[in-house]
Amino acid sequence: MRIGLVTEGGYPYATGEARLWCDRLVRGLPQHEFELYALSRTAEQERARVPLPEHVTSVRTAPLWAPADDGRSYSRRERRRFGECFRELVQGICAGAPDPFASGLYGLAELARERGGLYAALRSESAVRALESACRAPGASGTVRAAQVTDLLEFVDELERLLRPLSLDWYEDPGGLGAADICHAAAGGVAALPGLLAKRFCGVPLLVTEYGVQLRAHYLAQLDARREPADRPAVRALLAAFHLRLAVEIYARADFLTPGNAHARRWQEKCGATRERLRTVYPGMEADRFASVGEAADCGDPDTLVWVGRVEPTKDLIALLHAFAEVRRAAPGTRLRIFATAAAPGYLADCRSLAAQLFPDEAADAVTVGENPVTFEEIGGPDAPSPAEAYGAGRVVVLSSVIEGFPVTLAEAMLCGRATVSTDVGAVFEVIGGTGLVVPPRNPRALADACLSLLRDPERAQRLGAAARARALELFTVEQNVAAFQEIYLRLLAKGSARPAGEVPFARPPEARVPGHWTSPTWAEPLPDPSSEAAV
Numbered sequence: 001m002r003i004g005l006v007t008e009g010g011y012p013y014a015t016g017e018a019r020l021w022c023d024r025l026v027r028g029l030p031q032h033e034f035e036l037y038a039l040s041r042t043a044e045q046e047r048a049r050v051p052l053p054e055h056v057t058s059v060r061t062a063p064l065w066a067p068a069d070d071g072r073s074y075s076r077r078e079r080r081r082f083g084e085c086f087r088e089l090v091q092g093i094c095a096g097a098p099d100p101f102a103s104g105l106y107g108l109a110e111l112a113r114e115r116g117g118l119y120a121a122l123r124s125e126s127a128v129r130a131l132e133s134a135c136r137a138p139g140a141s142g143t144v145r146a147a148q149v150t151d152l153l154e155f156v157d158e159l160e161r162l163l164r165p166l167s168l169d170w171y172e173d174p175g176g177l178g179a180a181d182i183c184h185a186a187a188g189g190v191a192a193l194p195g196l197l198a199k200r201f202c203g204v205p206l207l208v209t210e211y212g213v214q215l216r217a218h219y220l221a222q223l224d225a226r227r228e229p230a231d232r233p234a235v236r237a238l239l240a241a242f243h244l245r246l247a248v249e250i251y252a253r254a255d256f257l258t259p260g261n262a263h264a265r266r267w268q269e270k271c272g273a274t275r276e277r278l279r280t281v282y283p284g285m286e287a288d289r290f291a292s293v294g295e296a297a298d299c300g301d302p303d304t305l306v307w308v309g310r311v312e313p314t315k316d317l318i319a320l321l322h323a324f325a326e327v328r329r330a331a332p333g334t335r336l337r338i339f340a341t342a343a344a345p346g347y348l349a350d351c352r353s354l355a356a357q358l359f360p361d362e363a364a365d366a367v368t369v370g371e372n373p374v375t376f377e378e379i380g381g382p383d384a385p386s387p388a389e390a391y392g393a394g395r396v397v398v399l400s401s402v403i404e405g406f407p408v409t410l411a412e413a414m415l416c417g418r419a420t421v422s423t424d425v426g427a428v429f430e431v432i433g434g435t436g437l438v439v440p441p442r443n444p445r446a447l448a449d450a451c452l453s454l455l456r457d458p459e460r461a462q463r464l465g466a467a468a469r470a471r472a473l474e475l476f477t478v479e480q481n482v483a484a485f486q487e488i489y490l491r492l493l494a495k496g497s498a499r500p501a502g503e504v505p506f507a508r509p510p511e512a513r514v515p516g517h518w519t520s521p522t523w524a525e526p527l528p529d530p531s532s533e534a535a536v
Contacts, residue, residue: 001493003032004180004198008039008191012050012059021211021283021481022186023050028284028482030055032489037170037177037194039064058175062168064161064190072116081111082121087130093241095139098252101245109166109197117167122160128152135234144241147234155238162242165193171201178202182492184485189214189243192250199253205492208250211260211283212405213267215247220403247271255492258485260406261427279488283406284481287473290415293392294469300418302458304394305336305451308379308387309401309409311343316423317351319444320400321374325358326448328373331455336374339390352376391416395461396454401425402441410436411476414468419461421450431476435468 005011011022026034036059040046046061074082085107092101112118121127128149134140135147147155171178177198185192185208198204219240251257251273258281259265265280287294300306305324309315317338324336340348355374377384384390391397397413397420404426411431413420420436422428429438437454439446454461474480 001032001181001489002179003029003034003489004037004177004183004195004204005034005186006037006039006177006183006191006194007186008064008189009041009045010186011038012036012052012056013038013040013045013048013061019050024284024286024478025482025485026056027053028478029486029489033057035175035177035180036060038062039165039191039194041065060170060176062164062170064164067119069117069119072120074115074121078111078115079121079126082108082118083126083130085111086122086127087134090131090134091137092245093238094134094137094141094144096241096245097139098245098248102249105166105246105249106200108163109200112167113171113201118163119160119167122163123156128156131156135238141237143233143237147238151232151234151238154232154235158235158239159242162190163193165190166197168194170194171198178204180204182207182489184489185209187212187214188247188250189218190246192254193246196250196253199255205255205495206253207256207258207488207492208254209258209260209281210264210268213259213264215243215271216267216405218243244271255495256488258488262430263427264405279484281481281484281488282476283408283411284478285408285411285415285472285476287415287477289386290388290391290412293388294415294417296392296417298392299458299462299465300392300395301335302395303331303333303335303455304396305334305455306339306391306394306397306413306418307336307400308339308390308397308413309341309399311338311340311348311351311376313344313347314401314403316400316402316442317347318354319402319442319447320398321351321354321358323400323444323447323451324374326445327451327455328359330448330452334373334455335394337390337393338374338376339379339384339387339393340376341379341387348376387412388416391418395419395458395465396421396451398447398451399423399428400441400447401428404428407431411472414472415476417465417469419454419464420468421447421454423447432468433471435464435471437464 005022007022011019034056036056038061040061040063042065085104088100089104089108091097092104108118131152135144170176177183177194178201183195183198183204183206185195188208188210192208195206199206248271251268251271257268257273257278259268259278260281260283262280265278268278307320311317327334355372359373361372379387379390384393391413397418399407399410399422401423402425406427410420410422410428422432422436422438423441424438425441432438437450439450
């Protein structure tokens with residue numbers, strides 16, 4: 001079957017877990033034909049595309065970072081039609097009404113489909129005036145009512161970027177998303193917009209996968225924005241309302257939703273997703289990468305704690321360092337190795353400074369150069385060229401986050417057979433499943449006590465590590481992930497869709513269509529009639 005895979009800021013360009021998950025899914029289903037539709041966030045991102053397997057037949061990219069002015073200007077009648085649709089959209093945003101929002105969204109999509117892009121219209125004075133009227137109308141929140149002209153202009157500018165998928169030419173092309181058997185959005189939010197339109201215009205079944213809920217991610221980003229000097233509460237409120245209305249529409253219209261954990265599933269259910277269209281599918285990881293460590297008899301240095309991940313404020317390494325100070329007081333020979341996959345430079349500098357203050361360099365005598373019991377290292381360095389070797393450096397792996405979606409590093413530590421101590425955030429408790437210790441977040445004392453209990457009882461740590469590896473092999477492998485999506489694809493295709501009456505799935509066998517990257521004007525020429533003179 002033909003799968004239209006839609007991504008935003010990920011596969012086949014960006015690095016990270018989103019890109020890895022998509023790549024593993026595509027490579028795990030070579031019997032299907034994948035067409036990639038990528039919404040890119042930066043120009044730099046598009047310069048580094050990963051190698052693609054042969055059954056990926058086409059890649060279409062739409063930049064969300066570049067101006068999208070197509071030079072199209074509307075007639076008076078078209079401007080009137082745009083104004084009606086846009087007023088419905090912003091009324092739904094400001095008043096929190098789902099029906100006007102959906103009507104306005106699809107109305108704008110129909111206009112863009114028939115008459116061209118929305119760039120100029122969305123940035124017009126009439127659009128700003130319509131937004132201002134919606135902000136002042138009954139039902140709008142006090143924060144939205146207080147919006148100034150600069151707030152309205154900033155929101156309209158951001159809204160134009162978010163709605164660019166409405167103007168894409170991906171839907172009507174015979175080889176485009178509208179002709180796919182299934183549209184699979186690799187995330188919610190803007191990434192699912194093309195899928196919504198392909199479903200509405202062409203009846204393509206829509207599958208939405210969320211390992212990190214986009215609405216939740218937006219809310220967290222807005223919390224961070226409050227600390228910025230140029231914080232605009234009205235803009236934040238309008239953007240939050242737009243993303244909420246979009247999430248509700250996606251969850252209502254998608255044929256099937258696959259949250260990556262129960263934490264994400266709860267968010268989707270609260271936004272209106274029905275349980276019969278939900279199935280939790282855990283992300284798949286390459287267990288073979290961690291087999292050498294996970295199956296080894298050596299359980300790592302018994303006096304070493306290991307932390308692996310991106311060094312940033314949400315990981316709360318400050319609390320971990322204070323917890324380690326408590327551990328050192330009770331067990332002076334213990335060491336902490338922090339392995340960074342990436343880092344926010346300012347936060348990394350703060351952590352290094354705190355480590356230097358809490359733990360003066362240790363020296364055996366007056367002439368020996370001292371060493372700090374806390375080390376900051378990078379994955380790929382001489383002492384840890386791979387993540388598996390980083391996890392294998394110690395007997396206990398620690399996660400100290402205050403915010404998590406699906407804790408990938410925790411699942412990797414489990415595949416390595418390591419006992420874990422984690423904070424109870426996001427899907428941590430669901431992933432651990434009783435094979436590790438879980439403590440409240442922002443509680444260095446509880447974190448220290450849990451680490452000490454495992455350091456003092458190596459047999460317990462070994463038992464927990466073995467149980468953790470068995471659980472991870474059962475739930476978090478690429479094989480189980482790919483098998484789940486293969487089943488879901490077949491289920492969606494068997495269920496049927498809103499395609500024209502009489503159209504039967506698989507009516508055209510795969511061999512009837514030459515994959516896109518083989519096509520050329522020569523291939524496209526019709527073969528001569530055998531009975532004609534040209535054939536002779």
